[in-house]
Every structure is written in structure tokens, then in C-alpha cells.
Amino acid sequence: MKFATKAQLSLMMFMEFFIWGAWFVTLGTFLGNNLQAKDQEISLAFSTQSFGAIIAPFIVGLIADRFFNAEKILGVIHLIGAALMYGLYQAEGFSSFFPFLLAYMILFMPTLALVNSISFNQMKNPEKEFSVVRVWGTIGWITAGFLISFLGWDSQSGLQEGLLKFTWVMAGTLSFALGLFSFFLPKTPPKAKSSGEFNIRESTGVEALSLLKDKNFAIFFLSSILICIPLAFYYQNTSPFLTEIGLENSTGKMALGQVSEVLFMLALPIFFSRFGVKKTLIVAMAAWAIRYALFAFGDVNEGAWMLLVGIGLHGICYDFFFVSGQIYTDSHAGEKYKSSAQGMITLATYGIGMLIGFWAAGIISNYYTDLTGHHIWKSIWLIPSGISVLVLLFFISLFKEEKKISPN
Known part of the structure; x- marks a missing residue:
């Protein structure tokens, strides 16, 4: 794999997991502090990850695997995600916050499979090459956490001022950037066009x-x-x-x-x-x-x-x-x-x-x-x-x- 391609994929992984880590870690604190959400409302918010994980195989399988290049789907999802992030930033109560979060996670969870698919498509020896690219995702998550603490958004004074709401701005900005960047990633054509029809039983694990x-x-x-x-x-x-x-x-x-x-x-x-x-x-x-x-x-x-x-x-x-x-x-x-x-x-x-x-x-x-x-x-x-x-x-x-x- 060429160095330029490896750099592109590494940056993609960094941004993908920076976006997730920028808000997911502090979600419970944000909901309780900024929106005065109850414990069971917080659990409902976190459950959107599970809803997304259950629905993800159908989105990736029925759309990405059959009709469009993976990098284009990734770009569109993250551009839409940036708009949803703005809705999350603007929300003033849990009832207005939850629909945006549910929509976002249903869209975001399939991107975890998409970034892997884009990466594997460029690798001749994934067993040796993938970990070098994937580790940048972990670095992205770490960077988001350190940045939130460096800016003081999770400090006692920051919480009193409600500064955790800016995690949505930070994540949304990166989501918009990754959305644009995705259209310049290596082409990853749909599998169904080259290897037969998509098998929903295989994608969801039924087989x-x-x-x-x-x-x-x-x-x-x-x-x-x-x-x-x-x-x-x-x-x-x-x-x-x-x-x-x-x-x-x-x-x-x-x-x-x-x-x-x-x-x-x-x-x-x-x-x-x-x-x-x-x-x-x-x-x-x-x-x-x-x-x-x-x-x-x-x-x-x-x-x-x-x-x-x-x-x-x-x-x-x-x-x-x-x-x-x-x-x-x-x-x-x-x-x-x-x-x-x-x-x-x-x-x-x-x-x-x-x-x-x-x-x-x-x-x-x-x-x-x-x-x-x-x-x-x-x-x-x-x-x-x-x-x-x-x-x-x-x-x-x-x-x-x-x-x-x-x-x-």
C-alpha cells in the first residue's frame, strides 16, 4: 500500500473515532448537567448505540453493498451527521434531543463497517497492514478526550457554565470535514456488482x-x-x-x-x-x-x-x-x-x-x-x-x- 493511501486511511480513522469520542464519553454528564435528564432517559440515550448496531447491517448491506461506493456513502452520512449534531447542540430538553441522537446513531453505526471496508479494499495483506491504520482511530478518540479536558469543558466551572454543549460543535465540525474528505478517499465500489447479490442472512449473522x-x-x-x-x-x-x-x-x-x-x-x-x-x-x-x-x-x-x-x-x-x-x-x-x-x-x-x-x-x-x-x-x-x-x-x-x- 502506498504511503499516500495509508496516510489517507489513517486520517479517515482518526477523524471517525475523534467524532465519536468527542461526545460519547461525556454524554451521560451532558444529559444530567445540561438537560437535567433522569437516569432512565440517559440509559435510553445510550441505547441508541444498540439500536444503531442492530439496524447497521441492513443499511450497509442493502445500500452500500449494492448501489453506491462505500466512500460516497461515508461522505453523505457524515455531512448529514454534521447537521444532526447542530440539532443536538440546539436542543434545550431531552424530548427534543433524543430524536436527533437516535437518527444520528442509526446513521453513524454503519460508518464503523464502512471505514473498515474502505481500508481493507486497499490492502494486500490486511493482517499486517490494518492495525497500523486502525490504531489512528484509537489515537483520535484519545485526542478528543484530552482536548475536552484541556479546554476545561468537563471541569466544575465548565459544567456550571454548560460548556459541554460545545462537544457537539466540535464533533459536528469534524463530521462535516470528514464528510467532504470522504469523497477524495480511494474508490470502494459496491460488492454486489462484482460478486453477486447481497446476502442479508450473511450480513446479519443468521447463517x-x-x-x-x-x-x-x-x-x-x-x-x-x-x-x-x-x-x-x-x-x-x-x-x-x-x-x-x-x-x-x-x-x-x-x-x-x-x-x-x-x-x-x-x-x-x-x-x-x-x-x-x-x-x-x-x-x-x-x-x-x-x-x-x-x-x-x-x-x-x-x-x-x-x-x-x-x-x-x-x-x-x-x-x-x-x-x-x-x-x-x-x-x-x-x-x-x-x-x-x-x-x-x-x-x-x-x-x-x-x-x-x-x-x-x-x-x-x-x-x-x-x-x-x-x-x-x-x-x-x-x-x-x-x-x-x-x-x-x-x-x-x-x-x-x-x-x-x-x-x-
Whole structure:
């Protein structure tokens, strides 16, 4: 791949994930602080990610894969997204905010597949080339978090002035820029024109359901859904939690989780090859339980280290479970079900699992709120920690060790 092409794809990834990270991390804090949204309204807002993940295969499959170049669809979506971001910036209450967010996430979630498709189309050896391009997406997310804290939008004074609303302006500006930039990306023609009709069963993962006949894979599949329930607590509650207890520069500190993600991504192939899939997944689920326990007992004074370690565990939680899971799924699927199996896992985790998780997090957060409107965070965090332990015990007892699989 030419250097110029690699630079284009890297910039595309940087902007794609900068846009997402610019508002998603602070969404819960913004809704509670700027729009005075209730916990269950906040969970409904986060659920738009799951709705988008469920609908995404149909949009990508029925439109991008059949009629238009992927880069053009990406450009149009981000231009529309910029307009929706302006609507989100202008919203003065949750009732006017939610329709814009739902529309935006239904459009945005398919772009995660589109940027991958555009990248893979230019690569002769994706196993070696893709990670070099994809890492710029993580850097984009990190940059957005650091920038929000640098500008003081998430500080106590910034929150009092309602400055978090400018995250929508920042994300919208980048969305408009990426929309224009996308039309100059390498051409990625629709697959259906060159390789037959689009198969909706393959795109949504329906064809891969036969893999569940294998008991081990069925245990892994169910564990993947269940572990996404406590995962939703992290995305929905961490920013409001850190803000409410008074941790300064909380968004920048949360970006350390993505720094950890980069570091543990490098360690994963070594750990995976040496210890196998079962031990790798066990470490990931144990890390989730430990993370939430650290949040439960940490504070901004002597216990600040517990908060930072909990954030830093994100690399193990995410890489060791999701990336390992993708490798394990790929090894079980074989050539026939490679695409549909990954689609099935994505639909089950980001769609079903996290949808349940966001709903549960809203109910639990609302229940553990005192008369002054403050959350009883210790009780809230111990619940996802306990769920993680139960999923871990379920997995350990029923999943049988398999021969070691070498990651691509």
C-alpha cells in the first residue's frame, strides 16, 4: 500500500473515532448537567448505540453493498451527521434531543463497517497492514478526550457554565470535514456488482447460527452477551460518576483507557498464543469485576489510584475479550461463515447485550439515588462487579479448554 493511501486511511480513522469520542464519553454528564435528564432517559440515550448496531447491517448491506461506493456513502452520512449534531447542540430538553441522537446513531453505526471496508479494499495483506491504520482511530478518540479536558469543558466551572454543549460543535465540525474528505478517499465500489447479490442472512449473522450447535461456542456466545451487560455500566455511568465525585479532568483521564487499549493490543498476541483462548477470556472477565470493585471503593483523595487503575484496566477488559473473541469466532466459523459469524457476534454484543445493559444501568442508577439527587455509587458499581463474577464462574465451569489458536 502506498504511503499516500495509508496516510489517507489513517486520517479517515482518526477523524471517525475523534467524532465519536468527542461526545460519547461525556454524554451521560451532558444529559444530567445540561438537560437535567433522569437516569432512565440517559440509559435510553445510550441505547441508541444498540439500536444503531442492530439496524447497521441492513443499511450497509442493502445500500452500500449494492448501489453506491462505500466512500460516497461515508461522505453523505457524515455531512448529514454534521447537521444532526447542530440539532443536538440546539436542543434545550431531552424530548427534543433524543430524536436527533437516535437518527444520528442509526446513521453513524454503519460508518464503523464502512471505514473498515474502505481500508481493507486497499490492502494486500490486511493482517499486517490494518492495525497500523486502525490504531489512528484509537489515537483520535484519545485526542478528543484530552482536548475536552484541556479546554476545561468537563471541569466544575465548565459544567456550571454548560460548556459541554460545545462537544457537539466540535464533533459536528469534524463530521462535516470528514464528510467532504470522504469523497477524495480511494474508490470502494459496491460488492454486489462484482460478486453477486447481497446476502442479508450473511450480513446479519443468521447463517452462522449453526455454529451454536457446538456447545463450547454456544457457551462463549452466551457469555459474550452477558458480559456486555456490565460493560454498558462503564460507558453510561463512568463520566457522570467521576464528575459527581469531583475528579478533575475526568474526560482526559478516561482517555487513558484507550492508551491502555493500545498497549494491551500489543501484548495480546503473546498472551493469547501462550495461554490459549480460555485463560485469555477469563483474565478479561476477571478484570471487569476488579474494575467495578475499584470504582466502588475508590475516591478522589487517597483512593484516586483505584479510579485510575480501574480506567487503566480497559485495555485488558476490551482487548482480551472482544479481540480474542473475534479471533476465536473466526477460527470456528471457517471460510463459509467468516463474515456472517462476525456479524452475529456484533449484533449479539453491541446490539442485544448492551441494550439490556443500558436499560439495567438506568434502572439501578435511578434506584440508588438519595433524596438530595446524588447517586450511591458504591452500591451501583458493586452490581456490575457481581454480574461480571457470575458470568466468569459460568464461563469457567462450562467452557472446555481448546487447543491454542494463533491470532492473525
